[in-house]
Amino acid sequence: MKINKLLIANRGEIACRVIKTANAQGIKTVAVYSEADKNAQHVSMADEAVFLGPSPSKESYLRGELIVEKAKELGVDAIHPGYGFLSENAEFANLCAKNNIIFVGPPASAIEAMGSKSAAKHIMEKAGVPLVPGYHGDEQSEAVLKSAADDMGYPVLLKAAAGGGGKGMRQVWNENEFSQALNAAKRESMASFGDDHMLVEKYLTRPRHVEIQVFCDTHGNGVYLYERDCSVQRRHQKIIEEAPAPNMSSSIREKMGEAAILAAKAINYVGAGTVEFLLDEDESFYFMEMNTRLQVEHPVTEMITREDLVYWQLVIAEGKPLPKQQNELTLTGHAFEARIYAEDPDNEFLPSTGTLALLRTPRETDVVRVDTGVVEGDKVSVFYDPMIAKLVVWGENREVALKRLISALGEYYIDGVSTNIEFLKRVAGHPAFISAELTTTFVEKHHDSLFNSAASDDTQDKIPAMILLVMLSRKRNACVAGKTPAIWSNAGAWRANSQHRESIALLFGHEEILVEVKHQSSLTTSSWEISIGEKTYIATGAIIEGVLHATVNGYKTTYSFSTNDGQYTLFNKDTHSKFSVISPSLGDDDSNEDNANFSAPMNGTIVAHLVEKDQPVTKGQPILVMEAMKMEHSITAPYDGSVEEFFFQPGELVDGGSTLLAFSSKEAKEA
Numbered sequence: 001m002k003i004n005k006l007l008i009a010n011r012g013e014i015a016c017r018v019i020k021t022a023n024a025q026g027i028k029t030v031a032v033y034s035e036a037d038k039n040a041q042h043v044s045m046a047d048e049a050v051f052l053g054p055s056p057s058k059e060s061y062l063r064g065e066l067i068v069e070k071a072k073e074l075g076v077d078a079i080h081p082g083y084g085f086l087s088e089n090a091e092f093a094n095l096c097a098k099n100n101i102i103f104v105g106p107p108a109s110a111i112e113a114m115g116s117k118s119a120a121k122h123i124m125e126k127a128g129v130p131l132v133p134g135y136h137g138d139e140q141s142e143a144v145l146k147s148a149a150d151d152m153g154y155p156v157l158l159k160a161a162a163g164g165g166g167k168g169m170r171q172v173w174n175e176n177e178f179s180q181a182l183n184a185a186k187r188e189s190m191a192s193f194g195d196d197h198m199l200v201e202k203y204l205t206r207p208r209h210v211e212i213q214v215f216c217d218t219h220g221n222g223v224y225l226y227e228r229d230c231s232v233q234r235r236h237q238k239i240i241e242e243a244p245a246p247n248m249s250s251s252i253r254e255k256m257g258e259a260a261i262l263a264a265k266a267i268n269y270v271g272a273g274t275v276e277f278l279l280d281e282d283e284s285f286y287f288m289e290m291n292t293r294l295q296v297e298h299p300v301t302e303m304i305t306r307e308d309l310v311y312w313q314l315v316i317a318e319g320k321p322l323p324k325q326q327n328e329l330t331l332t333g334h335a336f337e338a339r340i341y342a343e344d345p346d347n348e349f350l351p352s353t354g355t356l357a358l359l360r361t362p363r364e365t366d367v368v369r370v371d372t373g374v375v376e377g378d379k380v381s382v383f384y385d386p387m388i389a390k391l392v393v394w395g396e397n398r399e400v401a402l403k404r405l406i407s408a409l410g411e412y413y414i415d416g417v418s419t420n421i422e423f424l425k426r427v428a429g430h431p432a433f434i435s436a437e438l439t440t441t442f443v444e445k446h447h448d449s450l451f452n453s454a455a456s457d458d459t460q461d462k463i464p465a466m467i468l469l470v471m472l473s474r475k476r477n478a479c480v481a482g483k484t485p486a487i488w489s490n491a492g493a494w495r496a497n498s499q500h501r502e503s504i505a506l507l508f509g510h511e512e513i514l515v516e517v518k519h520q521s522s523l524t525t526s527s528w529e530i531s532i533g534e535k536t537y538i539a540t541g542a543i544i545e546g547v548l549h550a551t552v553n554g555y556k557t558t559y560s561f562s563t564n565d566g567q568y569t570l571f572n573k574d575t576h577s578k579f580s581v582i583s584p585s586l587g588d589d590d591s592n593e594d595n596a597n598f599s600a601p602m603n604g605t606i607v608a609h610l611v612e613k614d615q616p617v618t619k620g621q622p623i624l625v626m627e628a629m630k631m632e633h634s635i636t637a638p639y640d641g642s643v644e645e646f647f648f649q650p651g652e653l654v655d656g657g658s659t660l661l662a663f664s665s666k667e668a669k670e671a
């Protein structure tokens, strides 16, 4: 059956990505959208768009029946589910089939077969796909599970059969810990999935996560488009992916590829799928799970194979044979993908929401690709995944590709929300990453060098440029307003044709740096003598077309910048420095009380209260844990005080933006 009109049951970058290929193939597109996405990119890119409902996913993007109904109304031939939402929902795949609409994905039976970890393992064992040594039987008494663990030797990993997102998983390092760990894993699994069936697996201490891209058609053909290494993760979520996997011998590649095809054939797979393996240090590899959809990280495979995987999906969905046979596929060069998220790596990767006040992306070329669904001015809302974009680069080899990645990350400027860009740069530039020492414990292992929230030496070097930006912005504001300098007199003063001294405190996160500034001006030029501790700099410069041209001690540098709510951000290839200016004497932490934020960062569930109501807590102490976006987030005390009231109990669902608790400071209590 020919696809003339395609509905994309998704949003954001993946909806835009699918529309691009559909356009290139002359296929008409229909977007769907929620209240929050009325003005979203995917809506304007599509030929037609249908409104689904309010912003929460379950009232819009997860309404399978409504989507199928709209598809029928609009004469749609096929539905592409993207990833997430309905992409691995067997019921939805069935519903499409019943209504004579092509579901661009595998048959419902294949989705179901991979739904339970233990059932999937049974199928794979029968098919001869290597599994991590372990027990995945029905007998669930502690004695049976423990003797399985004793037999395979410690450490072992307890896993919930119904698990996902790392939930219900516990490492057990010796037999004395077994009983306690089993109880904890069962409790967590019961709470999350309503089922406490457990698997016991040999725990690999330094594995890599390597996955194979497979494609199968309806004629019984299957091929693999090589592998991706997704070892670098935080909380079991991928951060930077690459293809091919470094240091993977062609014989292992071939063996793993064939095992993946075996896995796909065992469940009569059709379409794009990913078979995930753990690769051990001794090059043994073990089946972990199969994802029955297009993956977020598919572009790295596209870069090294020069194939369009969405095109492949559409061809197969039309019932045609695979575009290429195994021996026609080639692997060229190396590719990386970095996921740009609105989140705060220094605060447990807490999602960040807000308006993208500034958004500059690296220039796209044949070797640099930006997959995104947002533009400057768009909002990152509490309702959906906070991924802003995927930055994908290609190079002739890993070294070249990695240099490009670091360089392109340096050209990504975002303001208005916190992002992980600096963190990605630290990962990509880490000596262990450069030498491809990749394991799933990478972030944990290199924790100290990957997280540094304090102003680094590097930031200190940029202070003269920061002061220059503050001074020139003031001067500009004064000119724009056409007023005397009175409008900025509360923050110190700049006066024309005079010499003036002032103290300025720059605030970086919680760190304050005091700077002495002496302004010298004549009719034609302004310069500033800037003293930080013992060091003195002379700075001059100008803001031309939104770019800061700074000359500090004779060295010229240009910076992009943004000013947003009293926050300044200075960007260039080496720096993304965020700071604000405070009056030196007002930098007291207690002045932040009004700014304390206890609202849910996004839709989620309350996991636990960590303190009692009215119990004294100290600044920084975790007080509540919530789960959102498959991750747990702690809310910490912003200052000494106590919780007056928790507005939600553990287990309750909360909408993004809801106020979670009332907190009062110690002083307020004592007063």
Ligand code: ADP
Pocket (backbone or CB within 6 Å): 132, 157, 163, 164, 165, 166, 167, 201, 202, 203, 204, 205, 207, 209, 236, 278, 288, 289, 440
């Ligand atoms: P989930 O479905 O909950 O995400 P997975 O089975 O996919 O769980 O495993 C998630 C991650 O946990 C893997 O990417 C890997 O980092 C780690 N992991 C899983 N099984 C093992 C194991 N046997 N040994 C070591 N690490 C493992």
